[in-house]
Amino acid sequence: MKMRMLLVAAAAILYSSSSLLMAEADGKWLARVPDEDKARVNPLAGQAKAAAAGKIIFEENCARCHGVDANGLHNRPSLRSERVRHATDGQLAWMLRNGNPYKGMPPWNSLPEQQRWQVITYLRTLPPAGAAGGKP
Amino acid sequence: MFASPAFARVLSWAAVFLLPVPLLRAQEKPYFVTYSTDLEEPGNLEIALKGLTASPKDANAFFSPTMELEYGATAWWTTEVYAQGQATDNDSTVFTGFRFENRFRPLPREYFVTPVLYVEYESVSRADKSILEVTGHDGISSFQVNNSQSHPIVEHSLESKLILSSNFKGWNVSENFIAEKNLSNEPWEFGYSLGAARPLTLVASSQRCTFCLQNFDAGAELYGGLGTRYSFGLAQTSQYAGPVFDFRTPAGVTYSFSPQFGLNDNSIGTLWRFKISYEVQQIRDLFKSPSKRNAQ
Numbered sequence A: 001m002k003m004r005m006l007l008v009a010a011a012a013i014l015y016s017s018s019s020l021l022m023a024e025a026d027g028k029w030l031a032r033v034p035d036e037d038k039a040r041v042n043p044l045a046g047q048a049k050a051a052a053a054g055k056i057i058f059e060e061n062c063a064r065c066h067g068v069d070a071n072g073l074h075n076r077p078s079l080r081s082e083r084v085r086h087a088t089d090g091q092l093a094w095m096l097r098n099g100n101p102y103k104g105m106p107p108w109n110s111l112p113e114q115q116r117w118q119v120i121t122y123l124r125t126l127p128p129a130g131a132a133g134g135k136p
Numbered sequence B: 001m002f003a004s005p006a007f008a009r010v011l012s013w014a015a016v017f018l019l020p021v022p023l024l025r026a027q028e029k030p031y032f033v034t035y036s037t038d039l040e041e042p043g044n045l046e047i048a049l050k051g052l053t054a055s056p057k058d059a060n061a062f063f064s065p066t067m068e069l070e071y072g073a074t075a076w077w078t079t080e081v082y083a084q085g086q087a088t089d090n091d092s093t094v095f096t097g098f099r100f101e102n103r104f105r106p107l108p109r110e111y112f113v114t115p116v117l118y119v120e121y122e123s124v125s126r127a128d129k130s131i132l133e134v135t136g137h138d139g140i141s142s143f144q145v146n147n148s149q150s151h152p153i154v155e156h157s158l159e160s161k162l163i164l165s166s167n168f169k170g171w172n173v174s175e176n177f178i179a180e181k182n183l184s185n186e187p188w189e190f191g192y193s194l195g196a197a198r199p200l201t202l203v204a205s206s207q208r209c210t211f212c213l214q215n216f217d218a219g220a221e222l223y224g225g226l227g228t229r230y231s232f233g234l235a236q237t238s239q240y241a242g243p244v245f246d247f248r249t250p251a252g253v254t255y256s257f258s259p260q261f262g263l264n265d266n267s268i269g270t271l272w273r274f275k276i277s278y279e280v281q282q283i284r285d286l287f288k289s290p291s292k293r294n295a296q
Helices: A002-021 A048-061 A082-086 A089-098 A113-123 B005-018 B140-144 B283-287 B290-294
Strands: B045-054 B062-074 B077-088 B093-104 B114-125 B154-168 B171-182 B189-199 B216-228 B239-248 B254-262 B270-280
Touching (some): A048 A113, B093 B154, B239 B270
Antiparallel strands (some): B045 B062, B045 B270, B077 B093, B093 B114, B114 B154, B171 B189, B239 B254
16 A cells, blocks of 8 residues: 555656646746846857867756757757857856756756856857757 | 675675666765755656665674665755665664655755755664764664664654755855654754865866766765754764765766764764765656657
8 A cells, every 4th residue: 555655656746747847948037147147258168178078068967858969858948049049158157057947947056167168168069950950 | 894694685785786887977966964955857867875884882883775766856846765774793684764855946046055945754763774864862872772672663753954055166065954853752853964075176178088087076074963952962962074075987877985983972983985876867758758759
């Protein structure tokens, strides 16, 4: 009996969590970024080594949800979208630090700040969705 | 120390469990008792084996393995189940019980000090030697009792923690405040733990490598009891401190290790702790239909 209750509880957790996570990112977070953060400049912008390191970090931590090609998986947002491309480096840094927990994005504050900038440097090297190598 | 059949049995089971480790990666701090505010990433399942061995004064040496399954239900909710046991030299091997815990992130963004709330139910016998936390007047005397006397007594407890973390300049500093209530008629017991750790380098290498400094974390941990509601304080409590280390292999397994030292006569002299963990990423995607799984 106890085992059956545990199984039911586990199934409920699995089901409810996947439902909660299916809420698509809507971009409202952009408005929550303070001006000071929005204006921050990526100290590693344009550096090839930083982009190479960012690619490795991305593949280890982000690709399972956003796809190896960053086009998004299972309703999780593409990182080649117009919204992301038009966001400032500071806005992306704010998102990586804080996440958007109620929309399914965890904070990545546990990664050192330099590594978060490396990821952003890598994201800037990706072609837009629809371009060669991107999602049609 | 591990010459008895009991230890051999436990170690064999641990080896069987750990050999088929898949190539996946786990992100975590190297602490053994202290929680940081990092939750499991939503959809990921972390499987871990925590081990503790020690030779308490005037008691038999023991080994206590704890199996841990941690699932990221959402980005603000992590749920976890522990199953634990112990093998004591010249005594016996026993399954000591289970714990079911949940951690919640109440605020939608990070602050200089970010809180997480923790609630746990545990059904654990008095023979438990896992020392996953120290509360009340827990001390060395409980390790000097034979399993035949302590194991039949099962305690059902509720435990809550306030977990606070700060991240700055690569450092993580975490503080836990623990309040535990045995559901039988016993007073509230309190405890604390503190931890600080950082990676050995903050900038990741541009090449894949096994022994890059970014794959190593080092830090320290301090924890102990704070008495009960009626006798709050450090008197007759046990206190421990020690360095903590971990190593994340590119193959995906994280190894953690810590020697921890008792700081007073009521504590065990030295605890040797280790942890091996790996993360199955997006396990719930395995339950989706292939068409949905491939949808982008």
